[in-house]
Amino acid sequence: MHKITLKFLDQSIEQKYQIEHQCPKRKTHLKLFLLFFIVFQIIKLIIALIIKNYSAVYPTLGMMGCTAFSKCFNLNKEYHQRTLMIFINICFSIYVLFFDPHLDTPTMYFRGAHQMAINIINILGTEFIDSTVTIIMLYLLRIFHIVQNTSNLDITTIIMGLGANLAMVIMVYLYHKAIRSQFLLTKIDQRWENILKQILHNQQFILINYHMEKLQFQSISSTFSQTIQSQAEVLNFIRKAKVENDSLEKFLFHKLQDFSSNFLEIINHSLNVKFDKQLIQINYSIFFGNQPTILIQTSSSKLFSENSEIQKACHLYLKLMTVFIKIIKENKPFNKIQFHNLANKIQFQNLMISIWNKQIQSKTVSLKRSILKIQTFCNPSTKIQFIGSDQLIKTIPKIFYLLLASIVNCTINQQMIVKHEILQTQSNRIIFQGKFNIQKLNYSTTKIKYYLLLICKEIYADQFCINLELNDEILQPFYDRIIPKNQIGYLKKKLTQ
Structure with missing residues (x-):
């Protein structure tokens, strides 16, 4: 900004400021003011005619002529608006x-006070240079009036008026500087928002501006998913998505309130939310x-983890093939425990690849059969004993088998006991006892x-007991990333063979 005129040095920003910020407000202000002014003059003219006060009729007709002349100005143009506001202020003050x-002194004081209020409102509606010119002209008009109508001029009154007008110029300067700075900050925010959008190109995100005064979310941009893009869809998402027992919207409100007390920005914090059974x-x-x-943003850590695991699966597959080649070609003996551990890793990767390949439909499975199915993950010397009657559990089989396999694979004694119980909340709990x-x-x-x-809701584990509490409601993953299916398909085919 220029230090004196306060105009933006960049003409494009100045033009945007006038078009977006000032012109609409001035246009509304002028329309309302002129409407009020013409109604006021008509009422005053009617009263003057009724009481036959012809000395007030002609000045009122003159002011009505000035008001009619304002129609020559185009309210859609910036300079016309600014000129008209100066014109109104000067004409009104002269009148x-x-x-x-x-009239009597109290009425004159009352009228003068409100005339000054109207002057100040119009002064604040123009630019700083226009305001300064208007203040100077009004001050000179008042000096001329007091000199013309007073025989004994009080110099202290002139000095007080000069000081008051200088103070007004300073206040108007600070006011315009503040609103221009605010506009500039808003544009900087928008520019950074556009930069963020460019940085996040081809990524899934939601970008929300929060209006502190109105306490509401505004200016929403989204590429989060095909069903969460418009402002209404994003608002629906943050209101219905759950973070534990609260909505995501309420969670974000709390975070914004935390900032107002400690002023710490939040950068890249992770969070699990539930939305539409996902x-x-x-x-x-x-x-x-x-x-x-x-x-x-959707979390990218899972994608990196999956890519890493795919690379590990490739490595394990090659390692297993190398072992087979050595056994067959070189007729070498092999270590059964080492082979068992390697086979387990391959089976784990097979389950993981099935999950990444979206084979995760929820089904009702038999707990006893599931235990038998993953018994191959046990050490050959370990036996699994299932106590109680069989239970049907609604779950995602591939993930459930993977969890059971992880538990079975970490047992280190020769026997493991598996029990099932239903909690008071009707949740299923599976208990594994052993070491x-x-x-x-x-x-x-x-x-x-x-x-x-x-x-799974909770896993409570110690050296001798593992309690597994299952979810009441089975969720589905939110597939926000494209998993390298060419690798998955290749591995799946080879591992199956």
């Missing part, structure tokens, strides 16, 4: 000072400029934590 009939891993960030901007390698279990379950959350 009040020189032509309005003089579990979505998101990363959210809150940036604070002129207004808070919230960025929500377990907890570190190994934690390592296995951490890698598949996202998928376990689809079927």
Whole structure:
């Protein structure tokens, strides 16, 4: 901004400021003011004619002529608006000072105070240069009026008026500087929003501006999914998505309130939300400029993990093939335990690839049969004993088998007992008793934590007992990424063979 005129040095920004910020407000202001002014003059003219006060009729007709002359200005043009506001201020002041009939002192004080209020409103509606010119002209008019009508001029009154007008110029300067700075900050926010959109090109995200004064979300952009793109769809998503027992909208409100107390920006925090029976891993960030901007992205950590696991599966497959070649061609003996561990890893990868290949429909399965199915993951010397009657459990079989296999694979004694019970909340709990390698279990379950959350509420594990509490409602994953299916298909085919 120019230090004196306060105009933006960039003409394009100045033009945007006038068109977007000032012109619409001035146009509305002028329309309302002129309407009020003409109605006021008509009423005043009628009253003057009724009481036959002809000394007030002619000045009123003159002011009505000035008001009619304002129709020559085009309210859609910036310079016409600014000129008209100066014209109205000067004409109105001349009328009040020189032509309005003089009445008793209290009425004159009352009239003068409101005339000044109208002057100030019009002054604030123009640009700083226009306001300064108007203030100077009005001050000179008042000096001329007081000199013309006073025989004993009080110099202190002139000095006080000069000081008051200088103070008004300073206040108007600060006011216009503030609103221009606010406009500039808004444009900077919008520019950063556009930069963010470019950075996030081809990524799935939701970008929301939060209006602090109105306490509502505005200016929403989204490429999150095909069904969450418009403003209404995004608002529906954040209101219906659940973070534990609260909505995502309420969660974000709390985070915004936290900022107002500690002023710490939130960058790339991870969160699991439930929406439409789906579990979505998101990363959210809150940036604070002129207004808070919230960025929500689907988590990329799962994608990196899956790609890493696919590479491991390829490596294990090659390693297994190498072992087979050595056994067959070189007639070498092989270590059964080592072979068992390697085979388990391949089977784990097979289950994982099935999950990544979206073979995760929820079904009702037999608990006893599921235990028998994953018994191959046990150490050959370990026996599994199922106690109680068989139970039918609604779950996602592939993920359920993977979880059971992870538990069975970490047992380190020769017997494991499996029991089932129904809790008071009607949730299913499966109890595994034996001796377990907890570190190994934690390592296995951490890698598949996202998928376990689809079927499992809690896992309580210690060295001798593992309690598995299942979800009441089976969730589905939110497929926000394209998994390299060419690799998955290749591995699936080879592993099946």
